[in-house]
Structures are given as C-alpha cells and as structure tokens.
Amino acid sequence: METFRTLMGAAGLAVALAAAGPAVAEYPEKPVTYIIPFGPGGESDITARMQQEFWPKHANDEEVVIQYKPGGGGSQAWSQLNSMASDGYTIMGANVPHTILQPMIADSGYQTDDVNVVHYFHYTPDAVVVPKDSEFQTLQDLIDHAKENPGAVTFAGSGSNSANHLMQQQLDKLAGITTTYVPFKGTGAAVQAIMGNQTTAGATYSTVGVNYPETRVLAVAAEERLPSLPDVPTFQELGLDWVGGAYRGVAVPAGVSEDIKQQVSDIVSDINADPAFRQKMEDGGFVLTAIDLEKMPAFLEEQKAKYRGIAEEMGLVEPQTAGSE
C-alpha cells in the first residue's frame, strides 16, 4: 500500500512535470507585443528594433511586434503598464533615470516600483559633445573657458530634468563651474543645435558622437573607454567622478508569473549574448549591460539612491525625511 501510494505520488508528479515542463519551455508560443513608451525613431525604438531582428532566433521562432505609446516622456505608457494583460505576451520598454525621476518630481500616474523591469540590456553613457570645428579640443579646455566666463558656456540637451540635464548639473558641481543648460525637444533637435553652433557644446549621449561625424566627443561618463570611441577619455580619467547615462530595459505588467519573468529576462540575455547583435549595438555606440532579473533589486536600489541625491541637490525634491516616501 505504502509502495502504491509512493508510486502514485511519483506518477502524479511526473504528470504534473510533464504538463508544466513543455508549457514552460514553450514560452513564447505566439508573437509578443513590445510596447515602446516613446515615438518611433528614438534610441528606445532603434535598440528595440535591433532586438526585434534577433528575437525569433532566441524565442522559439516567435516574432516580437513593436507598438508605440508615446506621451509625457514615457509616463503615459508606464502608468498603464500594470493594467495590461499579464499573460506574458505584452512587454514594455523601461528607462532609467526616467522611471526614477518622473514619479519623484511630479505625480506621473505611477511609482518607480510599479514598473517591473526584468532586464536592463544596455545603456548609453552621458557624453560632452562639441561641433567638429569647435575651438575646444579637450574637456579641460571647455572647463577653463567656463571658469573664465561663468554662465557663458551653453549646453544643448534633450528635455528638462532629464539624464542630459543631470549630467550638466554634475559637471558643474564636480568641475566647480557654472554653465547654462538649454533644453530641446528630443536628442535630434539638440544635435541640430550642437552641429549648427547654436550652443557651445552638447550634454548628450555617446551615441551622438558615434553616429554624427560632424561632432567630436570630449568625454564619456562610462566606466571604461568605449570600443566605438577608443580615443575619448572617460570622466573618471579626467578626475571627475561621474558614471551615468540612460539605461534601457524590458518590463512586464504586474501579475506576470515569476516563471515567465525569468524567461523574458533569459531571452533578452540570450539576444545580448548573440555576437551579431553585440556587433550592431557596439557599432552604434550602445554599451551592453547584463542587469538581469537576479541583479535587478540591487541595481535599482543603487540608482534610486543616486538620483534621489542628485534631485535633492538640484532642488527638484524636498530632502527626504526619515520614514517618508
């Protein structure tokens, strides 16, 4: 009897495993909708399009379909994320520092922790960029000029209270200078102003330097030099302790099973490991990162603390008192 029961138990377990096993292994079994919280043509779109090409190879031969839900710098989409279907067939792009700063500064309709990110697959380091014919050859030249003429150096960047704006503020603080930040609507408009000599320089991303031959990058805020810009020093090499940029990742709606979360994270990791994908991304000036589901909590805590501090310095938020938030 005892044996029979054990046997039945084992059989039951086997049946359960057989039922669960393939279901797990077969995700995805239909096309996945990938919502980009911005309009088409931006860096979130371009990198998602690069993933799109490699997605079937690493995801059961199923396609990913890209849709756009722009508005409010992404907040429109992120505030709706958790009311979307939680079957794992809807995923959404997610960006740091956007999802950290937006809820901190205003009521954006969502909280940072509402966005369940399963993988941040790359980042674009901050960069100081000048027009190709600029008189400034090094970042030190620009800093010296700013010291002699407080406020006169202008930086074009994308949007207010954005990653670009934060970098300009950090540069001011770390180098002990005063410069003027001029926000534009999107990176494209900022690049137009930089190349047209409308501003002294640009507070933007490394990708600008790689993709626009009419510009020159003075420094990047990465931990090490970029393969696509081997001659450009990092901020740290120049004695400025700043590593930052925009991270882009993939989030899922609340209620998606842990199992599927892990699978989405794994698919993104697998695409990141694909040499052809790596090549395309690095050629474009993007830096691949491997912040998967496991590393996510630590990464987000670190980023939240970092941006909280900067936002307080900029006077965007009240200094945090114990127990609030």
Next chain:
Amino acid sequence: MDRLQYLFDALTPLNIALAWAGVIAGTVIGALPGLSATMAVAVLVPITFSMDPASGLIMLGAIYTGAIYGGAFAAILVNTPGTPSAIATTFDGFPMAKRGDGDLAVTLAAIASVCGGLVGALALLLLAPPLARVALAFGPVEYFWLAMLGLTLIAALSEGDLLKGLMGACFGLLLSMIGVAVVGGDVRFTLGMPQLLGGVEIVSALIGLYCIPVLIDMVSTPKAHLKVSTTPRGFRLGEALGLAWRHKVNLGRSSVIGTLVGILPGAGGSIAGLVAYSESRRTSKRSRHFGTGEPEGIMATESANNATVGGGFIPTLVLGIPGTPPDAVILGALLVQGIRTGPSLFTDQASISFTFIYGLLIATVLMLPTGLLIGRYAYKSIISLPKAVLVPTIAFMTVIGSYAIQNSAVDTVIMFTLGVVGWVLARFGFKPSPIVLGLVLGQIAEQGFVQGWLIGSATNDLVGMYFGRPLSIGIIAFIVLSLFYPLIAPRLKPRRPAPNAPETSSRKGAANAD
C-alpha cells in the same frame, strides 16, 4: 554619369512594384483621418529588414509621400485634414467640394502634389549637401520667428472678425501648453490628471476640431453633404491641367517654399502649407476669393506639403537629423540596417542613397494615376453614400484614428471633447483654424523663444540674439510684410472684383461651409 546608373538600378520591376504598392497603401492610409504616414511607415519597417536596403527604403519613401498626398482627400471631401500638412487644404478644398467641384479639387491636388513632390525630390537629388547647411543655420530664434510668421496668418484666416480669430488663437496657444513643458519641465494645466501630462496630441485635436462639427452639422441638417453635379465629368483632368498651367508660378513658388521649410527639422508640412498659402494669397489677383473655394489655394498647399517630403530627407540623409516624424522612423530603419547617415552616405554608400532618391521620384510620378483613381473613387463614395451610412463611418474612423496615433484612449477623449467645444464655438462664429494654428505653432514658438532667451542671456546679448541674426531679420521682414500688406496693398493697386469668375461660381455655398 554615374548617377544615371543608379536610375536604372531603381527602375527594376521589383522596385517599381514596391513603389507603386507603397503609393497606393500610403494614399489610402493618408486619406483616412488619423491614420498617419508615421504609423504606416513604422508598421512596415520590419518587412524591410529582409529586403535589400534600397528597395526597403523606396517602399517606405513611397508610403510616406503617398500618405501626405492622401491627406488632401479628407481635407477636401470631409473638411478634416488627415494630417497637419493638409490644414490649409481645407480652406478652399471643402468650399469647392461643397459647391460640386470636389472632383476638380481632388484632381488639382494630385497635380499639385506631384509637382511639389518632384521639386522636393530633385532638390534632394541635386542639392542635398549644401541645402543641409540651411538646417544648421536655423537656430532657436529663427524657429521662434518662423512660428510668429505662421501666427500672422490668423489675420488672414479670420476675415471679417479679427478679434474672434485672435481669441481662437489664444485658446490654441493655451492648449499647446498643457502637459510637461519641454523647456523647464513644469507641469501646466493638467488639472491634476496624469493623463494630461503628455499634452494635447495635435492630430487628435485636428480630427476633433474639424471633423466632429462637420458630423454634427451633417446630422442636424437635411441637406446633402456635398452638392452633386448632374452630369458625369470624369476626372476633369484637362480643366485641372489648364488651371495648373495658368498658375505655374504659384506652383513653382509653393514647391520651393515647401522644400525649404521641409529642410527645417520640426517645422514640417503644416507650416510649409500655410506659408505657401499666404504667399499665394498675397500675390494672387484673386486673393479676395481665397477661402471660398479658390483653386489656387489648393495648389499652393498641396504642392508645398509634398515638397516637404524630399526637403525633409535632406537633413535626414545628410546630417542624420530627421526632418519630420516619418523621417525619424526611416532613419531608425537605416540604423538597424547598419547604414550610417552623413555626408558619406552620398559618396561611400551612393548606390543606396541615389537608388532611393530615384525611387522616390518614381513613386512621386506614380502618384498621379494612383491618386486620380483613388480620388475619383473616394469622391464618388462620399457623394453617393447616404448620410445614414456616411456619418457613422466617419465617426468610427475618428475614434479609431485618434486612438491609433499613440495607442491611447486619452487622445480619443481629448478629440471628442475638443470636437464638442469646436462645434459650440462655431455657433458663436469662431473657426477651427486659428485654434489649430495656435496649438501647432505655440510649442515651436515657446521653445524657440525660451531657448533663444537662455542662449542670449548666457552670451549677454539678448537684443542681438532676437534681432541681430541675418536669417531672423529676413523672417521679421516677411512678418512685417504679411501683417501690413493688407493695409498698403489698396494704395498700390486699386482692386476691382475679378470680371469673370468661372472658378468661384458661388460664394453662397462657401458662406455656410465652415
């Protein structure tokens, strides 16, 4: 001579088929209110991954140019600009359709669009690298003055009641401020609703302000939507060609304006159409008839907005800065294909860029037969369908269209709200155009002004910033001309009503057009 080789590369049967398919798809999409060129191009990007880069680009370019043209149908036949580019097409297109000349208007739009598209594409082919410099010379202050020039049109558009026009424009300016400000990041006029953080989406506002009042009026009056002519008149191609030939200067000037404005990223087809319209009106002998169904008005806007297609590709391909939202999508597709834009695209990768440009020229020419056939079909359906079918169909399209722009139900609610507001305001004599102008130009003007102020303050030269730059002075001169010309003109040449006016057979039809 090398370049001619690329013409033959572009002329493969596959490329021609792709260009034609693109033009047809684009024209249909553009004709449906709310379905935009950006969306059409974005949906088809994955298909091009598996294609040869040049063929993929040709198809994307063809869809884009077709969609800009298709916008004219909705503007002429339903008084709803399918895209912001077609705003000024409604001014004369709808009055023409209203009095039974819709077929002529659609054919004229096709001829003008082909003409403008060719000028823009030829500029891209022959003059792209030098013209791209124009985009770089344009700074924030120039954008501010350009938007001001656009706003001076309110005076022209609100004939009879300037005060109401100005009030409408102010309402539009206020609408443009809703949401998170690009410059400064302030949250304005959201009434505490996170849904409004993204602001008022321009195309959904267009659909609401123009289309909903038309629908309500269609339901509330027993008259036919458009006057039906008793005799079938075909395409009226000969008549349209005759008109186009008579106004070739207008066509040429408007095409050049469209190309130049198209080169400026962010300015777009709406400004191009409006500037061309006002220039055409200012110089025309028949300027009194503008706004009441004047063929010259349609020719000006339609040639200008299609010229922005070629113009917009100039900064996109030479500088990597997208001239318009559809250009941004195409630029993204290029990067995914591993193609780097920049001056080298015209040398190292000349086979791709020139094949594409020739493809665009071919697509533009194909627009004529395609547009005539689709236009005729659209006109016939609009005049023959009973209102009981027409109204629900258009209403359904407005809902789908306003949702589809950003996949957002918020936009549909905004569309409907503005539609009702627009209808109520129309009862009191306010027209939708000044409101839309305020909305479209408000953002450009505000950003340009504040950016100019920041840069001017940093360099301690505010006056020089706004009034000292050569391009700015040029635009300011145009503003002054446009504002004061109506006052000076009567003294220069005393006006008489045009002696014979076959082109404007009835002013009565136009009086209740808006």
